[in-house]
Amino acid sequence: MEKCLSDILPIMAVENDCILSKMGDITVAFSVELPEIFSLGEDDYENLHQAWVKAIKVLPKHSVLHKQDWFTENKYSPDKSAKRSFLTERSDSYFAGRPFLDHACFIMLTKKPAQRKPVNSMFSSLIRHSIVPAETLDAEQLRNFLDVCGQFKRILEDSGMIKLTRLRDHELTSSRREFGLIERYCSLSEKKDSRLFKDISFSDDIKIGDQHLQVYSLGDVEDLPALCGSRITYEKYSTDRTKFSIGFAGSLGMLLPCNHIYNQYVFVDDSAKTIKKLESKRLRLQSLSAYSRENSISRDATNDFLNEAIGEQRMPVRAHFNVMVWGREKVELKDIKNMVTSGLAQMDAVAKLESAGAPQIFWAGIPGNAGDFPLNDSFDTFATQASCFFNQESNYRSVAPDEGFRFTDRLTGRPVFLDPYNAPRAQGVSSNMGTLVCGASGAGKSMVINHILRTLYDQGAHCVTIDIGGSYRGLCDLVDGYYFTYTETNPIRFNPFYLPDGQILDTEKKESLKSLLVALWKQENDAYNRSEYVALSNALQGYFDHLKESQEIFPSFNSFYEYLQSVYIEVLRSHNVKDKDFDVNNFLYVLRPYYRGGEFDYLLNATENLDLLNTRFVVVEVDAIKDHPVLFPVVCLLCMEMFLSKMRKLPGVRKVLTVDEAWKAIAKSGMAEFLKYAFKTIRKFNGVPIVITQELDDLISSPIIKDAIINNADVKILMDMRKFLHKFDKLQDALGLSEKEKTILLSVKKEDREIFVGIGGQIMKVLRNELCPEEYYAYTTEGRERVMVIEYAEKFGSMEKGIVELVKDKQQRA
Ligand SMILES: Nc1ncnc2c1ncn2[C@@H]1O[C@H](COP(=O)(O)OP(=O)(O)OP(=O)(O)O)[C@@H](O)[C@H]1O
Ligand SMILES: [Mg+2]
Numbered sequence: 001m002e003k004c005l006s007d008i009l010p011i012m013a014v015e016n017d018c019i020l021s022k023m024g025d026i027t028v029a030f031s032v033e034l035p036e037i038f039s040l041g042e043d044d045y046e047n048l049h050q051a052w053v054k055a056i057k058v059l060p061k062h063s064v065l066h067k068q069d070w071f072t073e074n075k076y077s078p079d080k081s082a083k084r085s086f087l088t089e090r091s092d093s094y095f096a097g098r099p100f101l102d103h104a105c106f107i108m109l110t111k112k113p114a115q116r117k118p119v120n121s122m123f124s125s126l127i128r129h130s131i132v133p134a135e136t137l138d139a140e141q142l143r144n145f146l147d148v149c150g151q152f153k154r155i156l157e158d159s160g161m162i163k164l165t166r167l168r169d170h171e172l173t174s175s176r177r178e179f180g181l182i183e184r185y186c187s188l189s190e191k192k193d194s195r196l197f198k199d200i201s202f203s204d205d206i207k208i209g210d211q212h213l214q215v216y217s218l219g220d221v222e223d224l225p226a227l228c229g230s231r232i233t234y235e236k237y238s239t240d241r242t243k244f245s246i247g248f249a250g251s252l253g254m255l256l257p258c259n260h261i262y263n264q265y266v267f268v269d270d271s272a273k274t275i276k277k278l279e280s281k282r283l284r285l286q287s288l289s290a291y292s293r294e295n296s297i298s299r300d301a302t303n304d305f306l307n308e309a310i311g312e313q314r315m316p317v318r319a320h321f322n323v324m325v326w327g328r329e330k331v332e333l334k335d336i337k338n339m340v341t342s343g344l345a346q347m348d349a350v351a352k353l354e355s356a357g358a359p360q361i362f363w364a365g366i367p368g369n370a371g372d373f374p375l376n377d378s379f380d381t382f383a384t385q386a387s388c389f390f391n392q393e394s395n396y397r398s399v400a401p402d403e404g405f406r407f408t409d410r411l412t413g414r415p416v417f418l419d420p421y422n423a424p425r426a427q428g429v430s431s432n433m434g435t436l437v438c439g440a441s442g443a444g445k446s447m448v449i450n451h452i453l454r455t456l457y458d459q460g461a462h463c464v465t466i467d468i469g470g471s472y473r474g475l476c477d478l479v480d481g482y483y484f485t486y487t488e489t490n491p492i493r494f495n496p497f498y499l500p501d502g503q504i505l506d507t508e509k510k511e512s513l514k515s516l517l518v519a520l521w522k523q524e525n526d527a528y529n530r531s532e533y534v535a536l537s538n539a540l541q542g543y544f545d546h547l548k549e550s551q552e553i554f555p556s557f558n559s560f561y562e563y564l565q566s567v568y569i570e571v572l573r574s575h576n577v578k579d580k581d582f583d584v585n586n587f588l589y590v591l592r593p594y595y596r597g598g599e600f601d602y603l604l605n606a607t608e609n610l611d612l613l614n615t616r617f618v619v620v621e622v623d624a625i626k627d628h629p630v631l632f633p634v635v636c637l638l639c640m641e642m643f644l645s646k647m648r649k650l651p652g653v654r655k656v657l658t659v660d661e662a663w664k665a666i667a668k669s670g671m672a673e674f675l676k677y678a679f680k681t682i683r684k685f686n687g688v689p690i691v692i693t694q695e696l697d698d699l700i701s702s703p704i705i706k707d708a709i710i711n712n713a714d715v716k717i718l719m720d721m722r723k724f725l726h727k728f729d730k731l732q733d734a735l736g737l738s739e740k741e742k743t744i745l746l747s748v749k750k751e752d753r754e755i756f757v758g759i760g761g762q763i764m765k766v767l768r769n770e771l772c773p774e775e776y777y778a779y780t781t782e783g784r785e786r787v788m789v790i791e792y793a794e795k796f797g798s799m800e801k802g803i804v805e806l807v808k809d810k811q812q813r814a
Helices: 042-057 086-095 139-158 181-187 271-288 293-311 330-346 358-364 383-389 422-426 445-458 473-478 507-521 530-549 557-574 584-590 631-649 663-668 672-684 697-701 703-710 722-735 739-745 773-779 783-796 799-813
Strands: 011-015 018-021 026-033 063-075 099-111 163-166 206-208 211-218 231-233 245-247 260-268 316-327 379-382 405-408 415-418 435-438 462-467 482-485 617-621 655-660 688-693 715-718 754-759 763-768
Touching (some): 026 139, 042 139, 042 231, 099 139, 211 358, 260 383, 271 293, 379 383, 435 445, 462 631, 507 672, 672 703, 739 763
Parallel strands (some): 462 655
Antiparallel strands (some): 026 099, 063 099, 316 379, 405 415, 754 763
């Protein structure tokens, strides 16, 4: 017998953003944003659970909470509209088509009219309808119910982890282009925007269009796990010392890798009545208990239930959970069955494959029709236990591709874009963009930073990188940046005294020069007093005034030195400045090596190439001098000074200073104060300082460094730390990681290219740094591979062409 869906659909109308069923039930629907999977800790799950219980408690009697989680297979499709760089284009085509599971969650709150007959398997609106009762038409009742829905929403949102958005009429019913929720369910459409009408057939099994649907239900106490809780330990990501949490029903949610819908129902009845009914049942069983052991067991169970309800003030409810799966071929369903069974086994439950009852259960799943659920398929429990079975997690969220760095999610490898800088600051999660990258040698730090710098560069940023070991060579060549390898015979020359046309000596520049001079002059523990500060400040001002008067003098350290020697000494003398206030001779003596004829006279007196700053990508490689006690820190310092002046000149442009390991020498040489000053200034000008380190010991040994770097790095990128498990406490202490951060961090696996990203102590997640082959060869830090890339680049004329050919060759050989 064929019927038209619109004739038998249990939904009468969708009006005022409510669904009205033909039985007179009124339903309000929400779309729900759940927390990202693998980002919650034990306490979060507990809080979330509490929030659900509290929210259920506000529901009035004769109401139903129907939570419907959709998990649908999808494929990644990159956004090709914008202009893309070589590597973005390559990675887009590499990741295109990658399968993942989409998730959407809806909550339907249904109020049944009080005198509505309870529905059981024998009687359902699928079989016949009735006339809308008067109560449904009562405006007062509706208003009360809407109030309750508002409270429900607020309680959940107060947990800070869930967001509910009321679904409007047009989202519930279909439009020309898009399916509304109701029709999407009835046609089991995996995508919102595909409108294809389908038949529903309830003959041997449920068929919707060409899809076979199966329902696995948890509707019987016997099938349920003996124990339930808000969370469960996820062994894969746990260690001896940490227990990684996922939601109790996680294995029926994101972790069930097939198309499915997870329906969760909580039916709130008149609890006084329920208790009364159970009381009489208990009495009945009591009198029958003498006849059989089963009866006495049932009596005890009922008794326990009643004790819990009254003793612990639990709210008795009825509940039902089911998983609907579908496949185009019947054979597919076999594999799916195994997946569902093992998913349920993980929570220690047994699945029941519904056969005769399936159509009714499917029918009740229509949004707005939860009131039609056959109650004999549900079981008695409490709100506390029922909400353990809720799916609590959703997919990784992603920002727009041009706003973040592309990583991939942990579960399926789908590209997700992370913005650790702008969005968290706007939300008040972080207060700076300082980034600390820490991990053992070979853990992938440089590869991550290459990827981040490349993305930032593509987005228009200026990047200066100080590196030991040549990890940024390939990328620098690719973007046509300025690559400088520092050797003693070919040193980089700076000139911090040179002001490009149009620039004047402002306070910032003066401050920066002063800090530089102090860093060259004093050791960390040397006292530096106010009078010296004033004297240096005056000297700089005097020198620049002097330059203005005598145009023929070229600004450089040499002429500054001479100015001090000839003019400024006299000024001091005339002002009667004592040596203890400013010992100019000591100053001149200590800084002598930087003056003409001195050992390092080239460093501060460059006469050409002074405007490196227009180059957007600068790498200074300082491997050759990394053991030089003076040269090395001073060069690093000068690079930073160069960066600082770049910052002042480029307002509104993102500026990134990356120091890969090199900061260590600065710290050791007693120039930590300058580092602190530099980082403070970078922050002030909205720059991004990135510090990379293998070991934290050096970082925390100096309080100044700790303060300058760790305490001001709201963004932490940490690599696989299992190697440091034996001294993890110290690390945790140094980084100020919470227990939750520790648990998540220790689940990071190097072999999967995973990284931990923590922002402001509030956002923490594990992402994968999966690279497409072209990216890999552009970034590789492996010596042999790097040589090969350079050879190819030379052979084919450019880095880009070289990489393309190299990847082609590799693929052919594979
Ligand atoms: N995301 C990745 N994809 C593929 N390979 C990677 C990735 N990350 C790291 N590797 C491999 O590991 C090697 C070492 O990585 P990398 O140079 O980034 O480590 P590191 O943490 O910077 O080490 P060090 O502290 O010694 O500088 C790379 O040359 C590369 O071969
Ligand atoms: Mg490295």
